Amino acid sequence: MSNEFDLSHPPFDLLTEEQQQQLLTRLDIGYFGKDETIMEAGHSSDYVFVVMKGAVAEIDARLAETDPDGGVIREYAHEDLFGAISIINGSSRYTFRTLEETIAWLIPKAVFLSLMESNEAFAAYFQNTLTEKARLLESRRSRQSGGGDMSAFMLAKVGGSVLREPVVLDSGTSILEATRTMRERHADCLLVRKGSQYGMVTRTDLLEGVVLSNMGLDADICELASYNLLTVQKDDFLFNALVLMTRHKIQRVVVFDGPRLAGLVELTDVLSFFSSQSHVIGLQIERAASLEELAGVAKGTTHLVSGLVSQGVKIRFAMDLLAALNGRIIAKAFEYLVPEDIRQKVCLLVMGSEGRGEQVLKTDQDNALILADDLHWPECSKVMEKFTQTLLDFGYPLCKGKIMVSNPEWVMKESDWKKRVVKWSGSVEGTGLMNLAIFVDAHAVAGDHHLFNRVRDHLYEKLAGNEVFYSYFAMPLRRFSTPLTFFGGLKSSDGIDIKKGGIFPLVHGVRTMALQHKIRETNTFVRLEKLAEQRIIKKDFADDLAEALSVLSQLRLQQQLKAAKGQADAEESNMVSAVDLNKLDRDLLREALHLVKEFKARMSHRYHLER
């Protein structure tokens, strides 16, 4: 049936069948001419509207004069719903006006309110923040696409089925006793309690202790244990445990429930849960015996990511995993090319999206090198040239702006770096500030990290209290407008640049705040968490921004994957067109862009960008 009221989308699919039937019998249809005001700001609404055909804009009349979009806050088209918030709040904050002739279903206020009252999930839909709404839509989407298993895994918490009961022994237990216990309990490792601390002893530790270190069978096992344990919380995502194991090349992590020991998670258990190649790739990286082998592994990561994402893995997890893998590939390549003694006196940085750990497909190489002031290394430029070439062979394209170690501009002694970053921070526009923005996202992947930490701390020190700097630094936020008006007139829409309009302002705004508050993390999601922790922005807002960023990144990735497969123009890999999106994506995109716009407004205010 065409143009029937569609109950298969949220929020209406949350209703029981009986409630759905009740709703259908109470619907009216309204017809509105072009440029007709449906609802005035400040008035209450008698209906919730669901667009059958046409387009409606939500307009902030106070902004209509000054705003480049004419005060348009959102637009609504086919199947979009509006007016609910006006009913919930008692009056409408903004004016609703048609952009073209519009036919809309009308849900009477009384009917809507009684549904809200009798159906909690339905009510929650309208009160949810973007984060919650996205989660709701996400789970429905994966159910629709049949990728249920994967997302079930993605939502699995550590505390679920893979948690193992640990074998815990007190310090003072002998090696003999410990070995016997492990055999009885079929365990590969055990935990030793030493005071309030836990240490881990594996079978390998026992073997090496007895055979290589000549320890007696009655020796105390707590001398064998390693106390530098990596831990996760019980309510953490299982995927995070996997990322942790991948990043640190370990087989087990210890799980805590708050301060209390809860158990162990073993890699083999996680892998049996999660049959992707991620850890396989991790192992291949470690075992690669030559640059050629490493190149082969590096090329597999793109495949891995598109596989993960198509199975419904949340993009943030995919980004984390890929960042961990890429970091190790780059570090490993660096180890091959740079002799050990030199490596201790240099520090390799990755920057840009790689530094933030937010790339999903291989993006341009953005890297730099810091040399210790006392290092004499004549072959430096030759080796770095080779390094850049190697990464190119691995599939990391060259940086168009030449921000690479093959460019001597980005290979400097520590003291020169310090001078350079301060010089950049003193420039009021253009390249200097852009370079600085790139540097602020830098992340040390190989060599002596202290070199980098000192340069960065020097920068923090010089910037302290320099309010004017942040105003200039944040200025590019205003360069691209955030498109909110591309939903109406769906026929003629030719897409928006989601990177310029959505991702860039978010990332740069968060970067600016992170720099000002000396937050060392480079990942935008983590920066947001830290900013919320330090109460620089509200937790809810930070969560919503993080969700907005993952929505935008997800849509961008879909487009990039299309381009990679040749289904879309490579030039247009950042262009997203509303026509191609389904209703769920369109809803999410609309909310995300709305948040970006609000964020930009707050940043403008905070850093005095209105000049």
Place this chain on the structure above:
Amino acid sequence: MVLKTIRTATDRWTHKDGEFAYMFEPYEGDEVVALDCEMTSLDPQKAELVSIAAVKIKGTQVLTSDKLDIKLQKPESLTGDSIKVHRIRGVDLLGGEVLGDALRQLLEFVGNRPIMGYYINYDITVLNRFIRPRFGFSLPNRTIELSNCYLDKVQRANPELVPDLQFETIAGKLGVPMVGQRHTALGDAITTALMYVRLLKGPVPA
């Protein structure tokens, strides 16, 4: 037209104290009823009623929550040919309403409101064939012909133009979506209603 006026005057006199006296009062409100019937034949003297649907229009709102949608018991004349037109088979009408009750419901629903439809006089003629023997009067309501409204609007802008008056064509020109399945009484009644409110809203694209 003259005939209807005389007939209605007579009916009004006959029924002035009857159950349906209100049908003959002049209508003062702002509602219109969009009506559509599905029938077994295109000949109004032979056609049997298959289903009757009506929906009220108030201002520019189509009150789909206040509607009538009646399927009738299988009439004698439901033949293979009309099944092809309406896709309503005999079994679909099992359990349908008895004609007399259905017409009474219709009269109560419509009252003295104007009746609007696409080639509405055809529907009214058939309805009257069944109403008059049972209730002793014919529908006195003012009727509004959708295709005439459309023609007026088109020719007001361009007197020379003779537009295509097919149902789908008008809907297309007016940008009104087809609601429900075409050739179900309710779907057509709602679509007709939407076209009508659209015509109230302003000029028509040529």
